[in-house]
Amino acid sequence: ITEIRGHGLLLGIGINIDAPEGKVPAIHLCSKLMKAGLLVPPAGPDTIRFLPPLNVTEEETAEALEKFHAAL
DSSP: OOEEEEETTEEEEEOOOOOOTTOOHHHHHHHHHHHTTOOOOBOSTTEEEEOOOTTOOHHHHHHHHHHHHHHO
16 A cells, blocks of 8 residues: 545555556456455556445444455
């Protein structure tokens, strides 16, 4: 993680990961997260966006962060 931008629940997370040849890092990570059951859209070539619902619980947040950590 290179930086975190945003406020509250709406966050852009800058990433610096190795992606396969010809793949955009953010899209590569979003694909891995989708396979793990977490929908996270890209927000640029090296940024992903967290957009949870406003009624997200602490347990759901912890589960999402575990999936994110595992994908990294």
